[in-house]
Amino acid sequence: MTDQPPAARPLDPPRLVTGGPLLRASGLRKCYGSIVAVAAVDLEIYPGETVGIVGESGSGKSTVLRLLNLEEPADAGDYRLAVPEGAGGNLFTLDRYHRRMLRVQRIGIVYQQPHLGLRMNATSGGNVAERLIMAGERRFAALRAAARGSLAVSEFPAERVDDPPAQLSGGMQQRVQLAKAIALRPALLLLDEPTTGLDVSIQALVLDTLLRLRREQPIATLIVSHDLGVIRTLADRVLVMRAGRVVEHGLTDQVLEDPQHPYTQQLVHARL
Amino acid sequence: MDLLVVEALAKRFTIHALAREVVAFDAVSFTLRAGQLLLVRGPNGVGKSSLLRCLYRTYLPDAGRALYASTRGPIDLVRAADPDIALLRREEIGHVTQFLRPRPRVSALDLVAEPLIVAGVAPAEARRVAGERLDELGVKRAIWSAFPTTFSGGEQQKVNLARALIAPRRLVLLDEPTAALDPRARDALRERVAALKAEGVALIGVFHHVEDIAGLVDDEIVLQTPT
Amino acid sequence: MSLADLAHPRYDYSYGFLDEHARRELRRRILKAIAIPGYQVPYASRELPIARGWGTGGLQATLSVAGPHDTIKVIDQGADDSVNAANLRRFIARMTGVATTTDTTLATIIQSRHRVPEERLRERQLLVLQVPDPEPLRHVQPDSSKAREMHAEADYAQMWLSLYEQLVRFGRFVQGASYPVVVHGRYLMSPSPIPRWDTPTLHQAAHLTILAAGREKRLYAVPPYTEVRPIEFDDVFFQVERMAGRVCAVSGARHKFMDELPVAGGGSLFRISDTGYLEKLVRAARGEPVTIGPTYYDAVGRFYQPGVLHEPDAVPPEGGTGHD
Numbered sequence: 001m002t003d004q005p006p007a008a009r010p011l012d013p014p015r016l017v018t019g020g021p022l023l024r025a026s027g028l029r030k031c032y033g034s035i036v037a038v039a040a041v042d043l044e045i046y047p048g049e050t051v052g053i054v055g056e057s058g059s060g061k062s063t064v065l066r067l068l069n070l071e072e073p074a075d076a077g078d079y080r081l082a083v084p085e086g087a088g089g090n091l092f093t094l095d096r097y098h099r100r101m102l103r104v105q106r107i108g109i110v111y112q113q114p115h116l117g118l119r120m121n122a123t124s125g126g127n128v129a130e131r132l133i134m135a136g137e138r139r140f141a142a143l144r145a146a147a148r149g150s151l152a153v154s155e156f157p158a159e160r161v162d163d164p165p166a167q168l169s170g171g172m173q174q175r176v177q178l179a180k181a182i183a184l185r186p187a188l189l190l191l192d193e194p195t196t197g198l199d200v201s202i203q204a205l206v207l208d209t210l211l212r213l214r215r216e217q218p219i220a221t222l223i224v225s226h227d228l229g230v231i232r233t234l235a236d237r238v239l240v241m242r243a244g245r246v247v248e249h250g251l252t253d254q255v256l257e258d259p260q261h262p263y264t265q266q267l268v269h270a271r272l
Numbered sequence: 273m274d275l276l277v278v279e280a281l282a283k284r285f286t287i288h289a290l291a292r293e294v295v296a297f298d299a300v301s302f303t304l305r306a307g308q309l310l311l312v313r314g315p316n317g318v319g320k321s322s323l324l325r326c327l328y329r330t331y332l333p334d335a336g337r338a339l340y341a342s343t344r345g346p347i348d349l350v351r352a353a354d355p356d357i358a359l360l361r362r363e364e365i366g367h368v369t370q371f372l373r374p375r376p377r378v379s380a381l382d383l384v385a386e387p388l389i390v391a392g393v394a395p396a397e398a399r400r401v402a403g404e405r406l407d408e409l410g411v412k413r414a415i416w417s418a419f420p421t422t423f424s425g426g427e428q429q430k431v432n433l434a435r436a437l438i439a440p441r442r443l444v445l446l447d448e449p450t451a452a453l454d455p456r457a458r459d460a461l462r463e464r465v466a467a468l469k470a471e472g473v474a475l476i477g478v479f480h481h482v483e484d485i486a487g488l489v490d491d492e493i494v495l496q497t498p499t
Numbered sequence: 500m501s502l503a504d505l506a507h508p509r510y511d512y513s514y515g516f517l518d519e520h521a522r523r524e525l526r527r528r529i530l531k532a533i534a535i536p537g538y539q540v541p542y543a544s545r546e547l548p549i550a551r552g553w554g555t556g557g558l559q560a561t562l563s564v565a566g567p568h569d570t571i572k573v574i575d576q577g578a579d580d581s582v583n584a585a586n587l588r589r590f591i592a593r594m595t596g597v598a599t600t601t602d603t604t605l606a607t608i609i610q611s612r613h614r615v616p617e618e619r620l621r622e623r624q625l626l627v628l629q630v631p632d633p634e635p636l637r638h639v640q641p642d643s644s645k646a647r648e649m650h651a652e653a654d655y656a657q658m659w660l661s662l663y664e665q666l667v668r669f670g671r672f673v674q675g676a677s678y679p680v681v682v683h684g685r686y687l688m689s690p691s692p693i694p695r696w697d698t699p700t701l702h703q704a705a706h707l708t709i710l711a712a713g714r715e716k717r718l719y720a721v722p723p724y725t726e727v728r729p730i731e732f733d734d735v736f737f738q739v740e741r742m743a744g745r746v747c748a749v750s751g752a753r754h755k756f757m758d759e760l761p762v763a764g765g766g767s768l769f770r771i772s773d774t775g776y777l778e779k780l781v782r783a784a785r786g787e788p789v790t791i792g793p794t795y796y797d798a799v800g801r802f803y804q805p806g807v808l809h810e811p812d813a814v815p816p817e818g819g820t821g822h823d
Contacts (some may be wrong), residue, residue, distance in 0.1 A: 011351050011354065012352060014353040015352070015356060016345065016347060016356040016360065017359050044355075123664060123668070125667065126660055130657070130663075133659045138732055138733045139734050140735045143663060203376065214390075215389070254329055254330055254332055258325075260286070262289070265289060266289065
């Protein structure tokens with residue numbers, strides 16, 4: 001039953017939203033040996049939008065996130081960001097150097113596991129400052145001020161700026177990750193299960209931060225989560241993934257209240 | 273000018289697990305102009321709320337058209353792309369439901385002010401307006417900075433209303449907004465609806481107690497039980 | 500006529516100990532290193548009658564470039580007379596027939612461990628530095644292949660992060676010897692474990708510096724007149740060790756790199772670390788005719804190139820004070 005395609009109800013292409021998507025990915029494919037992690041995923045995020053991807057473990061949602069973070073090459077697909085560094089081309093074809101510079105300047109990420117995103121034994125402030133160092137900042141006072149500012153925005157206690165993440169709670173570690181991710185005002189913010197196992201205040205913080213960033217500049221946000229509550233709170237639109245494919249996508253409340261695909265109905269009702 | 277022209281709008285739910293189809297409503301047509309209040313009537317379970325949700329696109333309509341004259345051009349709400357609907361929700365169309373899903377750890381005042389801030393109003397000004405609205409509805413100043421997650425149903429509903437009606441909108445969908453309100457709040461809502469109409473805002477409402485908006489209704493449609 | 504008369508005369512070793520192939524390979528590697536300043540060139544480090552880790556990298560570099568007309572000076576932490584320095588010097592002299600000296604100004608090749616002489620090196624002089632660990636990224640990236648990728652992409656942000664961390668935690672840069680430098684605006688390089696005092700001498704130097712690690716099988720070079728900048732912040736600067744207030748107990752000189760010698764009954768006194776230079780100071784004081792070359796730091800501690808070192812009293816904006 002799950003191989004059944006979504007109910008055929010084609011919508012018009014966007015007409016009111018002008019300027020095109022900030023992120024456009026099409027035909028994403030990634031295999032690990034004989035395992036097809038991502039089969040064929042298309043995704044567009046418009047400026048100011050927050051898009052969620054839900055799906056069970058192994059659905060390929062985290063792989064999509066890693067591909068979009070340019071952490072590993074896709075086997076096939078086209079990925080574009082409307083930023084100067086993207087030069088209008090497929091980002092999967094960038095060389096290592098330009099890929100790294102694009103990631104530093106334009107993509108922020110918060111991982112589920114803080115040790116993937118943080119140097120656990122450097123200071124929290126240093127973790128944030130490193131982003132600016134990578135972008136060329138060489139003034140200590142400026143690094144210090146930026147690290148403090150970014151951490152303050154993440155509601156991180158000022159007196160702990162010089163503590164290493166290894167000495168912090170999980171929630172505090174996520175704040176450091178968030179501060180690092182937004183330190184350079186990214187065009188694309190990727191959140192990988194950012195609130196799993198944490199208190200709800202992180203959800204509120206993430207949402208507040210997104211709202212504030214959105215006021216300052218166009219930003220595209222992608223949240224990967226298996227938690228429908230998180231997606232409902234944070235995402236404007238959602239993609240439901242299963243076995244490497246998008247089985248359904250739509251406005252978040254529509255997908256949750258009026259799911260079309262059998263799998264989505266199962267997922268939503270299982271939760272209720 | 274017509275703000276919204278709905279033609280033969282229909283919605284049915286397909287429940288795959290039960291291999292069943294349930295019809296919510298069928299062949300609904302009406303026209304709405306700026307500054308008008310349209311009342312949707314009909315017996316319980318006839319699909320009044322579903323109609324509003326289809327226009328807000330919380331539900332995907334199955335057939336028909338809903339031509340809406342957006343400031344950015346005309347668009348069919350039935351077929352519009354999701355990003356377009358998201359944009360309209362941010363800028364033009366509001367939906368007031370019976371239920372509030374208060375975000376944890378956000379104060380009542382901030383929750384109400386948020387749509388204004390998103391719309392570009394300075395935070396201080398947004399909070400001032402939010403305070404006015406909470407005051408109108410009789411939410412005591414003492415609890416403005418408390419978290420609505422801890423409020424009673426009636427107080428939550430007031431916060432919800434204040435939040436839903438604060439941002440400038442051209443079309444507002446009211447889904448039984450008065451259900452849990454005390455008389456003072458109902459009066460306040462009535463005044464708010466009158467003010468919105470005077471500003472040229474079009475409204476579509478489902479009301480349990482029609483007397484709550486007596487004298488403000490311009491037109492009404494009656495939904496029939498689907499056959 | 501015997502068979503021996505028909506054969507070439509027999510030598511126990513090739514000239515300079517290394518066989519022709521090894522020599523040629525090393526010289527090619529050295530040329531490559533000079534062509535790409537600061538880049539670590541891998542080479543096939545040969546077995547020598549000295550254990551690896553005892554200066555075999557420097558020794559192979561010296562043996563492969565030395566000729567009979569050279570004059571060599573070998574120092575170990577500034578001293579010509581330490582056992583290691585004496586052994587290396589004797590070995591090089593036996594294998595190449597070079598003259599030896601302790602006078603920096605007379606040497607054409609100076610092989611050194613952990614020091615640069617106080618007297619300024621000139622054009623056509625060669626400084627060979629022995630290197631225990633060529634990888635400046637080692638403590639931020641233990642994986643050598645990843646470190647090579649970082650060099651390839653000039654991905655050095657972690658080095659400044661470590662400076663940041665040092666300022667936050669200690670209020671100053673705590674790295675002592677082997678202070679990392681950026682060569683020719685491109686490659687991060689370990690200058691070998693020379694003290695910070697010696698680091699600026701590599702910047703826009705008249706001489707050629709070859710740095711070679713025998714155990715790690717890497718060599719690299721700083722050609723003459725090349726930019727060599729210690730890593731620092733734009734507002735918190737690299738500082739050399741403070742020698743102000745230290746007076747050489749032997750010569751009475753100041754503002755040279757001093758060894759601290761404990762004395763019986765507690766306390767300590769200071770002595771110039773560069774023994775060849777100190778010896779000339781002593782002889783000059785006795786009235787003997789000696790030629791003392793210009794030094795990197797003058798009698799009041801000023802570095803010979805203006806603008807290279809920042810005054811230590813330049814107060815950083817917050818917390819940090821550079822080096823003590």
